[in-house]
Amino acid sequence: MGAVITLTTDFGLADAYVAAVKGVILGINPGVTLVDISHAIRPQDIGQAAFVLGTAYESFPHGTVHVAVVDPGVGTGRRAVILKTPGGSFVAPDNGVLSYVIQRYSTGAPEGNALAARLGEGAEAVAITTARFWRTPVSATFHGRDIFAPVAAHLSLGVPPADFGKKIDTLAVLPLPRPRREADGSLVGQVIHVDSFGNIITNIRSADLPRATASLTVEVGNKVIRGLSRTYRDGGGLLALVGSSDRLEISLPEGDAAAFLRVGAGDGVIIRK
Amino acid sequence: MGAVITLTTDFGLADAYVAAVKGVILGINPGVTLVDISHAIRPQDIGQAAFVLGTAYESFPHGTVHVAVVDPGVGTGRRAVILKTPGGSFVAPDNGVLSYVIQRYSTGAPEGNALAARLGEGAEAVAITTARFWRTPVSATFHGRDIFAPVAAHLSLGVPPADFGKKIDTLAVLPLPRPRREADGSLVGQVIHVDSFGNIITNIRSADLPRATASLTVEVGNKVIRGLSRTYRDGGGLLALVGSSDRLEISLPEGDAAAFLRVGAGDGVIIRK
Amino acid sequence: MGAVITLTTDFGLADAYVAAVKGVILGINPGVTLVDISHAIRPQDIGQAAFVLGTAYESFPHGTVHVAVVDPGVGTGRRAVILKTPGGSFVAPDNGVLSYVIQRYSTGAPEGNALAARLGEGAEAVAITTARFWRTPVSATFHGRDIFAPVAAHLSLGVPPADFGKKIDTLAVLPLPRPRREADGSLVGQVIHVDSFGNIITNIRSADLPRATASLTVEVGNKVIRGLSRTYRDGGGLLALVGSSDRLEISLPEGDAAAFLRVGAGDGVIIRK
Numbered sequence: 022m023g024a025v026i027t028l029t030t031d032f033g034l035a036d037a038y039v040a041a042v043k044g045v046i047l048g049i050n051p052g053v054t055l056v057d058i059s060h061a062i063r064p065q066d067i068g069q070a071a072f073v074l075g076t077a078y079e080s081f082p083h084g085t086v087h088v089a090v091v092d093p094g095v096g097t098g099r100r101a102v103i104l105k106t107p108g109g110s111f112v113a114p115d116n117g118v119l120s121y122v123i124q125r126y127s128t129g130a131p132e133g134n135a136l137a138a139r140l141g142e143g144a145e146a147v148a149i150t151t152a153r154f155w156r157t158p159v160s161a162t163f164h165g166r167d168i169f170a171p172v173a174a175h176l177s178l179g180v181p182p183a184d185f186g187k188k189i190d191t192l193a194v195l196p197l198p199r200p201r202r203e204a205d206g207s208l209v210g211q212v213i214h215v216d217s218f219g220n221i222i223t224n225i226r227s228a229d230l231p232r233a234t235a236s237l238t239v240e241v242g243n244k245v246i247r248g249l250s251r252t253y254r255d256g257g258g259l260l261a262l263v264g265s266s267d268r269l270e271i272s273l274p275e276g277d278a279a280a281f282l283r284v285g286a287g288d289g290v291i292i293r294k
Numbered sequence: 295m296g297a298v299i300t301l302t303t304d305f306g307l308a309d310a311y312v313a314a315v316k317g318v319i320l321g322i323n324p325g326v327t328l329v330d331i332s333h334a335i336r337p338q339d340i341g342q343a344a345f346v347l348g349t350a351y352e353s354f355p356h357g358t359v360h361v362a363v364v365d366p367g368v369g370t371g372r373r374a375v376i377l378k379t380p381g382g383s384f385v386a387p388d389n390g391v392l393s394y395v396i397q398r399y400s401t402g403a404p405e406g407n408a409l410a411a412r413l414g415e416g417a418e419a420v421a422i423t424t425a426r427f428w429r430t431p432v433s434a435t436f437h438g439r440d441i442f443a444p445v446a447a448h449l450s451l452g453v454p455p456a457d458f459g460k461k462i463d464t465l466a467v468l469p470l471p472r473p474r475r476e477a478d479g480s481l482v483g484q485v486i487h488v489d490s491f492g493n494i495i496t497n498i499r500s501a502d503l504p505r506a507t508a509s510l511t512v513e514v515g516n517k518v519i520r521g522l523s524r525t526y527r528d529g530g531g532l533l534a535l536v537g538s539s540d541r542l543e544i545s546l547p548e549g550d551a552a553a554f555l556r557v558g559a560g561d562g563v564i565i566r567k
Numbered sequence: 568m569g570a571v572i573t574l575t576t577d578f579g580l581a582d583a584y585v586a587a588v589k590g591v592i593l594g595i596n597p598g599v600t601l602v603d604i605s606h607a608i609r610p611q612d613i614g615q616a617a618f619v620l621g622t623a624y625e626s627f628p629h630g631t632v633h634v635a636v637v638d639p640g641v642g643t644g645r646r647a648v649i650l651k652t653p654g655g656s657f658v659a660p661d662n663g664v665l666s667y668v669i670q671r672y673s674t675g676a677p678e679g680n681a682l683a684a685r686l687g688e689g690a691e692a693v694a695i696t697t698a699r700f701w702r703t704p705v706s707a708t709f710h711g712r713d714i715f716a717p718v719a720a721h722l723s724l725g726v727p728p729a730d731f732g733k734k735i736d737t738l739a740v741l742p743l744p745r746p747r748r749e750a751d752g753s754l755v756g757q758v759i760h761v762d763s764f765g766n767i768i769t770n771i772r773s774a775d776l777p778r779a780t781a782s783l784t785v786e787v788g789n790k791v792i793r794g795l796s797r798t799y800r801d802g803g804g805l806l807a808l809v810g811s812s813d814r815l816e817i818s819l820p821e822g823d824a825a826a827f828l829r830v831g832a833g834d835g836v837i838i839r840k
Binding site for chain 1 (some may be wrong): 307311314321367370
């Protein structure tokens with residue numbers, strides 16, 4: 022069947038791990054279209070995988086099945102889950118790798134647990150427990166091949182989520198930092214990603230910015246940028262703009278802003294009017 | 295529809311940019327076959343992208359749509375274009391990234407402009423302006439996803455180029471260096487690419503070489519190679535041969551010729567009889 | 568036709584070599600599904616390619632055609648071959664790159680030649696000589712594009728192996744190291760691969776291990792590990808387990824075991840009860 026399955030992993034491209042996952046999927050659904058989102062996630066960096074998947078899934082057809090396998094807890098007690106939303110279905114360990122997707126469909130954290138999110142209307146999730154869909158024997162070290170791949174393949178053939186296990190109401194999430202408004206009116210955000218061009222991507226959304234973008238300042242590293250640019254070519258030096266994922270970015274035309282500023286994920290960014 | 299779309303970009307494989315482009319294409323033409331040519335073009339290196347695309351497109355079926363997005367001028371005044379040739383269709387910014395393709399179909403430069411090429415018979419081009427095929431809203435920073443992807447997808451479904459914008463007669467090209475014949479009969483060429491094996495690829499074509507290949511010499515770095523080899527295994531040391539793209543290459547069996555000679559793109563190569 | 572063709576090469580992802588191979592295949596079989604196993608094999612490292620292919624092919628549907636092109640002898644006298652087995656078909660230079668596949672179907676080495684294997688029941692091989700399936704002209708340097716790609720594409724369309732050349736009984740193999748039982752009962756194996764997580768993969772299979780896995784010791788680098796773990800998260804430090812390819816692995820949770828131990832392919836590993 023002509024469904025799409027995407028893959029986001031930390032497997033790298035040097036070994037055969039990605040191919041093994043694809044082989045299993047094609048054995049179950051030969052008509053599927055496979056798309057790599059990224060296999061260059063840093064080993065076991067759940068946060069990076071969550072971000073990268075979060076910026077890609079909305080570009081895909083709504084029937085797409087997204088598989089995310091960054092899974093340091095493979096073989097231990099962590100749950101494997103399916104999350105179905107109007108924007109696509111997701112198959113992953115329940116370790117926060119779906120945080121940006123869940124954020125959109127969550128009604129908040131259950132009481133006393135900031136590392137979980139309760140699902141709201143429009144989204145449903147199951148804990149994967151029905152072994153008859155799995156590859157046998159299941160290894161203790163490669164659930165990507167033995168559980169996630171066959172589950173995603175059957176899901177892409179139209180098997181309903183409920184057939185794979187029991188419904189659940191909450192999923193694990195990472196503590197996603199949100200920008201903070203200070204008493205003096207400034208906004209303190211954080212770098213959440215540096216892309217391969219060296220663009221610095223922050224957790225500040227366009228809606229968070231003051232209306233008068235010409236007069237604002239962006240403080241990052243030990244530099245101050247005045248005003249927002251529209252494209253990567255405006256102005257001669259370091260610039261700030263709202264990028265393609267609707268987030269404030271800092272960029273250096275024909276250079277690497279992150280290397281130039283020595284800034285990385287977790288560093289602060291301050292917006293003043 | 296079973297068309298093929300290829301992608302050549304400088305997006306790298308760590309971020310989700312390539313996947314976003316593919317997701318948009320699959321949403322419009324679910325039956326398409328997507329092939330990566332390369333996403334490891336150095337950031338904003340239009341010349342490298344032009345070469346890599348130039349060595350690949352002729353291996354593809356003639357109905358293939360080739361998308362090239364190395365686009366430092368995204369969001370500025372640079373045109374986006376479709377070039378249709380008997381050997382395939384191309385969707386790209388009008389910045390020279392199609393230079394090697396255009397070279398084949400051009401009747402020369404318009405007067406006084408060495409950085410443009412007039413299209414001859416068999417090729418046609420349009421400037422992409424018809425917004426109804428685009429993703430909305432169009433970002434100022436990611437036309438790969440918002441313009442090039444949907445245009446390529448619709449083109450692969452059979453929409454004629456004329457529907458995407460107005461016909462144009464000239465396209466931008468890079469100044470591609472050609473080998474120069476000296477008064478003493480020697481031929482002075484240039485290194486245009488170093489591949490991942492360290493093979494040094496020049497702009498000298500097999501037709502440029504003297505007939506008596508056994509007695510010619512190749513000067514490169516500060517070394518002299520006598521005669522041409524047929525395969526990468528002939529002879530024990532540094533060797534010269536006509537490679538798979540019909541260009542003179544210098545290679546070091548079981549080694550990296552470019553590292554050994556400290557030679558890169560732009561360096562000179564001299565052929566003497 | 569909806570067949571699968573996989574590719575394992577040392578071409579890297581920066582150049583257009585992989586794309587050229589894919590373009591030729593799609594021109595012959597537009598309905599094929601192409602899957603990359605790896606293109607990050609170290610240049611001309613036949614052993615690494617053999618291992619990577621050996622860990623991937625069994626996950627694919629049995630009708631899959633696997634193309635392996637690590638081919639330092641391209642254009643010289645080395646044979647090009649097709650190997651057909653119940654688990655899939657293989658197209659490759661006859662240089663040992665199929666060693667792990669052949670191992671499974673071989674009845675042993677012909678007398679006096681440790682670098683060849685005689686094929687047993689269930690497997691058949693041909694030397695590729697029938698030029699009418701090839702791309703013309705055939706270059707001396709890129710048989711991946713000019714011979715292996717079109718042969719694999721026609722094979723995926725159902726052309727029988729015998730049409731491509733003459734049947735052969737033996738194929739070239741690398742000397743695959745096997746673990747050695749010492750007089751004192753210890754087992755001496757070898758590191759055969761380090762994966763991108765830094766996991767150290769050995770040639771010791773689960774069946775080679777003593778039954779009482781809790782009391783065994785693994786000596787590697789200058790460390791001693793006691794007992795086997797089940798997952799990558801058991802215990803706090805360096806651990807040993809049977810990995811997803813049924814081989815003994817040494818792993819460092821949230822670290823790189825190979826870098827930590829300064830161990831690589833060829834180094835020894837000793838198991839004592």
